[in-house]
Amino acid sequence: xxxxxxxxxxxxxxxxxxxxxxxxxxxxxxxxxxxxxxxxxxxxxxxxxxxxxxxxxxxxxxxxxxxxxxxxxxxxxxxxxxxxxxxxxxxxxxxxxxxxxxxxxxxxxxxxxxxxxxxxxxxxxxxxxxxxxxxxxxxxxxxxxxxxxxxxxxxxxxxxxxxxxxxxxxxxxxxxxxxxxxxxxxxxxxxxxxxxxx
Amino acid sequence: xxxxxxxxxxxxxxxxxxxxxxxxxxxxxxxxxxxxxxxxxxxxxxxxxxxxxxxxxxxxxxxxxxxxxxxxxxxxxxxxxxxxxxxxxxxxxxxxxxxxxxxxxxxxxxxxxxxxxxxxxxxx
Numbered sequence: 307x308x309x310x311x312x313x314x315x316x317x318x319x320x321x322x323x324x325x326x327x328x329x330x331x332x333x334x335x336x337x338x339x340x341x342x343x344x345x346x347x348x349x350x351x352x353x354x355x356x357x358x359x360x361x362x363x364x365x366x367x368x369x370x371x372x373x374x375x376x377x378x379x380x381x382x383x384x385x386x387x388x389x390x391x392x393x394x395x396x397x398x399x400x401x402x403x404x405x406x407x408x409x410x411x412x413x414x415x416x417x418x419x420x421x422x423x424x425x426x427x428x429x430x431x432x433x434x435x436x437x438x439x440x441x442x443x444x445x446x447x448x449x450x451x452x453x454x455x456x457x458x459x460x461x462x463x464x465x466x467x468x469x470x471x472x473x474x475x476x477x478x479x480x481x482x483x484x485x486x487x488x489x490x491x492x493x494x495x496x497x498x499x500x501x502x503x504x
Numbered sequence: 505x506x507x508x509x510x511x512x513x514x515x516x517x518x519x520x521x522x523x524x525x526x527x528x529x530x531x532x533x534x535x536x537x538x539x540x541x542x543x544x545x546x547x548x549x550x551x552x553x554x555x556x557x558x559x560x561x562x563x564x565x566x567x568x569x570x571x572x573x574x575x576x577x578x579x580x581x582x583x584x585x586x587x588x589x590x591x592x593x594x595x596x597x598x599x600x601x602x603x604x605x606x607x608x609x610x611x612x613x614x615x616x617x618x619x620x621x622x623x624x625x626x627x628x
Contacts, residue, residue: 316604317571319540320613320621339628345579349586371584376575381624388540388573404539404585408606410613410621476628483625491618498615 317384322486323406325392325431326415327423331443332391333375335415335473339480340377340389348373351398372399389483392427400430411490412438413482415473418451421459428460437493439467439485465492522587525559530586532593535603539585542571542604543592559583560591564600571604 324332336344350371372393379387387410393399400406412431416424424440431438442456453468462468467485471478523530545564556564563577572580578588595601607613 316542316544316602318604319542319573319606320617321540321606339625345576347575347579348584350584376579378573378576379624379628381621385620385624386542386571386573387621387624388575390539390575408538408540408608410618480625480628484622487618487622487625490613491615491622494613494615494618497612 317382317386319386319388320410321388321390321408322483323390323392323409323412323436324415325412325424325427327417327420330415330417330423331445331473332415335413335441335479335482336375336377336389336391338473338476338478339379339483341380342378344375344377344391346373346375349402349404351401370398372402374399374405400426406430406434406436409436411486412436413486414438414440416440416442416456416460417445418442418456421456424460428462437486437489439469439482439489441469441471441473441482441485443473444470445472465489522584525557525583526587526590529590532590535589535593535596536605537574537589537592537603538606539575540573540606541592542573543567543577543595544571544602545569546600546602557591559587560595563588563591563595567601 374393375391377389414427457468469485471482545567578585
């Protein structure tokens with residue numbers, strides 16, 4: 307019998323994505339809830355990563371670097387949650403499969419002065435079937451419209467939570483994360499019930 | 505004598521082409537690391553690391569006694585994620601690390617798991 311008792315216990319890692327337009331507060335939200343200051347890392351997206359066939363020469367090869375911020379919340383010694391702020395102004399993160407694949411859920415942060423900046427993220431999560439909540443970031447406490455007005459303007463399903471928030475505030479950011487997880491739980495519950503019915 | 509390389513890397517800073525570290529490989533042939541695949545250095549192999557590239561040795565140092573995600577290693581080493589995946593693939597081949605993949609796409613998270621995460625966030 308081989309003893310492996312000296313090897314450390316390996317936790318399970320989960321992730322939630324925080325998306326939205328440039329400057330809407332994604333990194334601020336990561337910082338508000340993360341147990342470590344937000345870290346930044348990058349990936350180079352090339353034609354290979356995009357799955358595009360291109361027979362042209364190397365000189366025409368598409369390549370861009372996308373950077374993202376992320377933080378960590380240790381739920382339990384064996385369970386770690388990572389929060390990934392998607393690359394801001396860059397539409398290419400949608401091609402970054404590794405970032406979206408396997409996400410527990412997502413938050414789309416929206417700014418009522420430019421709601422259109424969140425359309426692409428909403429479309430993406432709907433198309434991928436990733437449960438998400440919309441957090442309407444109310445800068446400086448300005449709540450110039452209601453959650454229902456935002457829901458109508460974004461043409462969201464009734465099942466998608468919409469919450470007004472201030473991402474600088476830890477309690478408020480926690481509430482947005484919980485709303486995203488409620489959407490994930492609702493879907494997991496529905497799927498479980500379907501399984502039981504069969 | 506073998507010391508100057510790390511010094512060179514610091515001097516060259518971000519101008520060093522990151523894939524030079526991986527011998528030009530942009531992905532590992534064998535393993536599918538993700539951003540949140542967790543990595544821990546295996547404790548029993550502390551003495552066998554003399555031949556490693558400085559970046560690989562650095563990964564082992566970072567992951568000694570604690571699990572770090574591939575994304576965290578990339579951020580701490582200031583390297584692209586794909587470079588870290590290749591280096592971790594080599595370390596796994598050499599049995600120098602243990603890895604834990606996240607739950608796969610095919611296994612949707614259970615209600616119980618989601619509720620555990622919700623409880624954890626409420627307690628922050």
